Amino acid sequence: MKNMSVKKKRNGPIMFPKATLERLKMYHALLQEEKSEYISSEEIARKLSIKPEQVRKDISYLDYSGKPKVGYHISSLVDALDELFGTKLRDNIIIIGAGHLGKALANYKGFVNFGIRVVAIFDNDPEKLGTYAGELVVLPLKDLDRVIRRFNVKIGTICVPGESAQKTVDLLIKKGIKAIWNFAPVILEVPENILVENMDIARSVLTLKHLLDRTPTGKIR
Amino acid sequence: MKNMSVKKKRNGPIMFPKATLERLKMYHALLQEEKSEYISSEEIARKLSIKPEQVRKDISYLDYSGKPKVGYHISSLVDALDELFGTKLRDNIIIIGAGHLGKALANYKGFVNFGIRVVAIFDNDPEKLGTYAGELVVLPLKDLDRVIRRFNVKIGTICVPGESAQKTVDLLIKKGIKAIWNFAPVILEVPENILVENMDIARSVLTLKHLLDRTPTGKIR
DNA sequence: TAGATTGTTAATCGATTAACAATC
């Protein structure tokens, strides 16, 4: 009776609605920037252009409670979100494809905030082999097996061109990778026990193009 | 009576549900790869792990019809999607921030397929000024005004660190930019007539981390 | 034509929002 939401913890993992998960990531981004100690659902909502009820509902999925009359204790809420996303647990990831994007990711310093460490970058182009991406030397794909075992890698990042993405994914799965972070602009086919997160960077701009053509302000092209 | 869906074209722009727009982008990605002449809703659905009814419903929003008993004529459907997203109309965009990511985007050859041309990349770091990103020289932000007018730029790409993202955005809006493509890992505040598309690359991996911890396969960390 | 597949209407489901009780 004290905390009814405990029941959600009972049988099996709770499934978060996809939209809720996306918003929880936005709260996570927003709260990292906040300097004050408490924040209300009203304020979060205003900054994200959503409804405060939505914020309260989303947060009710978490193993966390706010304080009536005061709001949400920011650092505790961030902790709850970190727990949800496992940002305090480190995952070693690998990058396949040492083009501009692959190297940019290998150089990104912010991954540490999300519990991610890039342990290797691969490419089969002889031109790229042996060159550096940040502190990592570009390795040939024959080293895949060794690296995946050694660092217990679960997540593989696809930064190869669209044409070679599928066969790269097939290889990674064969080598034991469980989740694919896909930056290639193609749809991948994977077994149903394999997770895929698509980050089709260039195609994401199409939403802006679409809306620019249909928004009063953007109408004038 | 011939084509009831014409009514959708009548009063003002049709609003596509956000989820539908996202799926239409996936169809766009999938169909580009298809070699055959026709494809069925069944096949599209299977490749995307969704329901065929969903596919038919989504496509019914478009100014396009399939052929009963045959399926969708792929190239015509791609045309309809290109029309929806305006990929045949060129938008000139600029990139602010000539770090690894900004330069990777400036070097990306695939934008032409989406009707995007990067016309300039900016940075105020004296170390970066004058260096090259692909064929573009890194310019100082004082040139912003001139470039935006000269190339009629509507979309600004934010590749600066989180700390400077908001003030960069404020500046762009003052200079007349109508849409922000945001790669900084922060929530931006903009007037309501300004469009924002968030591409929080690193944070997107949190979905995989979350699911890996909750999926039978991924459970063993 | 008969059969297969689209397109659309209606039913269902799930997510959002409103209302209000709980509470500090």
Place this chain on the structure above:
DNA sequence: TAGATTGTTAATCGATTAACAATC
């Protein structure tokens, strides 16, 4: 305490799915 804000239940809304009519 009174008032403000959370948390939760119920109502509403919108999106998905099912069913089936249209059609090539």
